[in-house]
Amino acid sequence: MRFDSSQLQALGTIAAAIAALIALFVAWDQGRVMRAQQHASVMPILAASVSFDQIDDRVELSVVVRNDGVGPAFVESARILSGGEPMQTMVQFQDTVLPTELHDEFIFNGGTIRGALGAGRQQPLVSFIWTASEDRTPAFRALLGQLVSDDTHLQIETCYCSVFGQCWIAQPGEGARAQPIRSCPNLGDDVYVQLSSSHIVGDAP
Template sequence: MSKISAQDLASYAAVIVASVALYVGWDQARIGRNQQHADVFPVVQLRSHYVVEPIDDDRTVRHLILSASNEGVGPAFIGAGKWSINGESIERVSDLSKLFPEKLYSVNEYQGGFENFLIGAGESEVIWDISWPNTPQSRPLIEAFMKDFWKMDLEVCYCSLYERCWMTQYNASNPRPTQVKSCPE
């Protein structure tokens, strides 16, 4: 029977200590990487605003505004977006005008960025803004359009500084962004 020498015991102990140190170092690096990602984690929300704005004492305008806001702690790089109403693909605000009821004309249309822009943490970006005169004649037409508008499907892909990407949706039953491998081109 062979005896284990003190030198052998010291060697075994050194291997065990080195293994534990390696694991602790690896775990600390993993925690550090996760902390870095958490420090720049963007969360993009899509919101619509339907407001009445006074022009003067007796006239008002109705605005329909769609905006994207970054509620996270890091910048969001907006990649690609898809937008449709009742299966009709919408590329621009002018495409949306085609869905207006007959005799409903907008007074003002603004379209900001919808793809390939940056939203800083805590910032918001107007994607588009449409306004109509708020008259007794236009109200039923606007309401008819709004019934279709609330059926809108909109999804936007965005990424963090570390190229982690998510897809967020408007009118989704689950408002949580879904992580994706990358944003579509």
């Protein structure tokens, strides 16, 4: 079968168009891969932990947020929950989380969690410090047992973004993966401000 010059020209035009489309797809795919690599190279991963420690005559319950990722996390908000319910006042926190014997005479510390948290860095969210005593020992043991046996008793939820504006909500719960979100919601004041605004300081340990 022979082709005349006009047919050959048309075939050449089609082949050139197909080659251009292939080149365009390859360039787009390479750009997509490069963008994904750039995002992965600075991806933050926030994790929260609760510790219960005794040093000398002081017993401390602390909540710490750390960045286990490879890039800075821009933390927008953090919440403390118990059984999935946010703790918004000190009275609510005490009644829900703490044994009655631990409602008084503690030092309450904390600060803002908002802002940049570098890779490998951590930031205290809140802490409670009591003076150890025989009277409080059963309450300390009860609280520790509750924290160990029930991972819903004290939970932390954070919302944060990367340098590229990708945002996630770190869900509470062991092994829970952060869920991508378009932007972090405005949850009002920081946890420390919410709790301390309703906290009447007792006798410091």
